[in-house]
Structures are given as structure tokens and as C-alpha cells.
Amino acid sequence: MKRSHLLALAMILCMAFPAMSFAETIVKVGNILPLSGPSASVGQQGKQAREMAIEEINAAGGIKSLGGAKIEMLYADSKSDPNVGVTEAERFINTEKVHVITGAWNSGVTYPSTAVAERYGIPYIVPVSVRDTITERGFKNVFRIAAKDSWWTRDQFTFLKDMQAEFGEELKTVAFVYENGDWGTGFAAQWKKLIEGSGLKVVLDEPYSSSATDLTPLVNKIRRARPDVLLLVSNAADAILLTNTLADYKVSPKVILGSGGGHADPTFLSGCGDNARYIFDIVEWEADVNKPGAKEANEKYRAKYGTNLTGEAVDAYVAMYMLADALERAGSLEPAALRKALAETDLKSGPGMIVTYDAIKFDASGQNENAALSIVQINDLGKGLERITVWPKGARRAGYTPVFPMPKK
């Protein structure tokens, strides 16, 4: 008697569940981000940008080819720890059964966690994480929107060359100062390759720990090396501390050039104040970009979260629209179909396309081949400190002449 009851119940359940899941398809997206720890600030921006895009996409009717499927976002805090990133990727795939993973900002976390997704054949979208090798392992399921770090460093050197030519100022020596994580050491390795043939001489090559409580010893080393160019890779807290300490010790090279990250963090300007003036920084995106919808998106983001969009936030934002576009074309939540649709992406327009370049298109390795970079200078033109696009020259803000070299302190 009892057994037959159970059987009947089981049958009802079997019938009920598929029916329910048909009624409301939900796309589950697992996001791994550093929501606490040293990179929490940038992790939160990534989360906010994703939320804003997903709200817009869901409000506009979701994924139409999947019957108006809504996108559900799941977040995991990597704490910038590779081990946590791997565990969370496993959990997303095995327990949460997500359809796509995105993340993870820290190259050190993205590198191993993409390997997990590749093993299970789940597509993994990397809005930002610059380490080259992330897309150089022959993986089929990893798609990166941001430029690789070799492109960043290449453009940094091109910028230095162009500026010397434009302003007739010769730069002779350079100091490499970088955080000792994956990101900083990756950049430094590229710089060392690019230095040959650039005419510059390296006078200091110094890694440092982002969690250092005192950067004065480092600043004193820079002061004694007297470089013309100071190339930096810094996370947020250390970028502020380093900039302020450099100013305290009156270290004034001709050029200070950051590599995004901490220098692009919205709190960098408020944390440094006038000490940040004239610093150059390489970015993917700036609020003064001349693209339809960019200003509106930035205004909306600002009203919602209180800061301007950053290049990294824009990558996260556009990643969601790119995902929606791929889902629309795939018309299926099968990993293989979704992977195919992602690989065939050629996104040219739509509300998310506020990036500086014209189309998102992936090469065979999963790298967005169009990702481009520009360089800004921090300056105060009477309305407080702002980031002004100066390079490439064609993209320079109308009427602005870069301050080059930096005035002596």
C-alpha cells in the first residue's frame, strides 16, 4: 500500500518538474569576483556593472529565443585567492548547475578557474583579466573581452615613443615598479622584452607587495635611481599609498605611467588628491569616450552607485550584453550550442556596445581581437581632477594639450 503511494508520488514528481522548468527557463550565470580582500573595490564595480546590464536585459524581456528566459546571477567571492576561485567554479558547475561562468578579474584566479570550466565544457567569459596565457592554452570554452597584457605594454611603449616625437623631449631611463602578483610580474616580463630597441635604459626593476604597510623604502629606491620614466603596476590601496609617498619625497620623473587597476580605481583620485595630477594611465575606456549610449550608461551607473564607470566595469557591462546576444542566437542552454554561438559573436551595436572599438569578435583562441587601449592623463581643468584621453592622438579630447614632461616638484 505504502510502496504504491510512493511510486505514484514519484511519477507525479517526474511529470511535474520538467513541466515546471519548461514554463520558466532561467539562465544561470555564475560570477567569480574578488568581493572582499585587497581587490574588493574593483570586484564590487564588476558586480554592479553586471547587475545593471542584467536588470536592463531582463526588463527588456529576457532572452526571446528561449521564451523570454530571465538571467539569474549567482556571485562567489574569490577573495583574490586562486584556490577559492577553483572551488567556487567547481561549486557553480556541480552544485548550482550554472550555464555560464564569468570572472574573475584577478589573473591568478582566472587562470586556474577557467581550467575547471574547460574540463566540464562550460563556457567561461572573462571580461577582464589580462594575463596573456589565459587564452593561450588551446581552450575552447574561454572568451576574453579585454586586451591581453602584451597589448597593454606594447601600447605603453608606443605611447612613450609618440610623446617623445610629439614634444621633442628625450626620455633616457626607466624604472619598472610593479606589484609582485601574477599581473605585475606578467607586465614586467613584457616590459623587459619591449625595452630592447626602445632606446631606454632600465635603472630599477623592483617588485613590491601590494599589502605592504610602508612603501617609503621603495620610494627611496626610486628616488635614488632618478628615472625619466616610472612605469607602474599597482592595485588600489598601494597605488594611492605609492602616489602620496612619491609626492612626499618629491620624486618627479618626467613621466609616471600606470597600468590601469589601482590607478583606474575611482577612489584613486579622491585618495591622492593633487598628488595624482599629471599621472598617465593606460585604460580601455574613459567616460569622455565618443560613443552613442556611453554617456547615458555612465550617468545611470553614477546615479546608481556613485562613481563613474571604469574600463573594467564597462567590460563587465558589455560582457552581459554579449552573453545575451549569444544566448539569443544559440536558442538553447546546451553548453555546446552556447559555446558555438559565443565563438561566432560579432557584436557591433546594441545598448551594451559602449566600448571604444567597433565590434566584439573572438579569434580561434577566444581572445577579442578588436580590444583596444588608450592613454589618459589625470589633470584638473577647473572642475576637479579628471581623466582626460590623450592617446592615441586621434582620440585625444578636443582642445587638450597633455602636460609632458611632468613639472618638477
Next chain:
Amino acid sequence: MDLVFIAQDCINGVLMGLIYGLVALGLTLIFGVLKVINFAHGSFLMVGMYVAYWAVTLSGLHPYLALVIIVPAMFLFGYWIQNLLIRPIFIAEKNVREPITVIIVTTGLWYVLDNLALLVFGPDYRALAPNPLKGQMLEFGEIFISVPKLYGAIATLATAGGLYLFLQRTRLGRAVRATSLDREAASLMGIGQWKIFNIAFGIGTAVAGISGAVLTPFYNVYPTVGIPFDIKSFVIVVLGGLGSIWGALVGGVIVGLIESVGPNFMASTWTEGIVYALFLLVLFVKPSGLFGQKQDW
């Protein structure tokens, strides 16, 4: 190697080292009396920095004048934490002098406080404003001395001296020392153990508040700011001897000097390795630290 560089680095090392010592002071004081490690000490420093930040931002006071707000606030905070969280453990584990559970509870407290700060204040890096000490430097030719750090070092010496006098000269201080030496015997002499524990914890937390006021003029405030200082504090108190006031300062200066002078001879990241190697060496050779008592209490 230019001697003037070494002099410059030594000055910075001593100043920064004394400030590290100040941060470690609260930890060593609480250990000295309660015989438990407060794993949330870094978070107490973080709370101290936020209290300092808000006290200065809202009142517009000089960070050192704001100490009149910060110190009582932090004292009460510590007093309250010990009374509400730590005391029940001591009562539950009456037969144990150093209840292990305190480590777990204070670790939990660390996570709660850090995440609470993240929730309430967000992940932003906050710089003190108004900040009358920002970027102030004394310049003697090639040698630059950071004024906020100099103030911090003086504040450290004043705090350590004040604590020393308090413990040696006052009746309450003697009661604290008696409880530290033998809490049962002290209780039998009519010293209220819980009250002394509350006060010691309160003082330790108030010192974290002073550290907050010292650090904010040249260091940003953010929810996890305590962690790098926390780790350093543990190294320093073990180096100097757990429970010793002067040990904390000497340990701090040793770490400060290694960090500051070391980079002349190697990449700055290596100095961290030297600090930890020294830490292990002290644990092997003299586990009680440079100034710690050899005998158990």
C-alpha cells in the same frame, strides 16, 4: 652605498617600526593579562581607523585632538566586547587558564567586523579630510622625515610610557599586574577578575584606537586594512616577547629597520622573507621572545 641613504632609511625604519610597535602594543597587553591571543586585533585597528576617520571628518578636529573622542569610544568598545563575548568563555571553561575557544571566537569576530565594515562603509579607500598632516615633510638636505610618522613615533613612546607608569604606579595598574601574574590569588586578595579583564581589554582596544589616529593621516582606511598590520603585529609580539610593552616597541623597530634598510641590498619583497625567517629563528632559539619572561606565569 651612500651613508646618507642608510641614515634616511634608518630614520624611516625607526619611525615606522615604532608605529608597528604601537599597533602590537594592544595585542601584547591583552595577552599579558588575559593570556589569550586576540585574533581580531587587526579588525580592532580597522575599527580604530574608521572611528578616527569619522571623528576627524565629522568634527573637523586635528587627528591627534580627536583622540579625546577616539580613546574613550574604543575603550568602551573593548570593554564591552570582553564583557559580552570573552567573559562567557572564561566562565564556561573555568578549569582552563588559556581557553582555546577564545581564538575561535576572536577569529569569528575578525570576520564579522571586517565584513560589517565592508557592508556599512563599502570597499572604498578613504583618505582623511581635513588632513592637516598630509604630505608634511621635514627636509634636511637629502634626508626627508615624514611629519605624520614622527608624530606617530612620539605618540607611541608617550602611550608606552603612560601604560608603563599606569601599570607600575597606580593602584589599578597594580591590580592589573596582580591579575596577570595569578588571577586566582588576585581574586582572593579582593581584586575583581572580570573588571580587570574588561579594563585590560578596553585599554588594549583603546591603544588600537590611538594607532588608528596615528595611521589615518598617512594611510588609507578600508575594511581589510587590519590584515597586513595584524600579521606584522603577531611577528612583532613574538619577537619582542608576548606580554612585554618594551618588547613590542623593540620588536617593531627591528621589523621596521629590516623593511626599510633591507631594500638597499635586495628587492623589497625579500625583506618580508627576512622578517619571517627571524620570527622562526626566535621561536627556535628563544621562544619567549627578546623581552618575554622565561618562566610561565
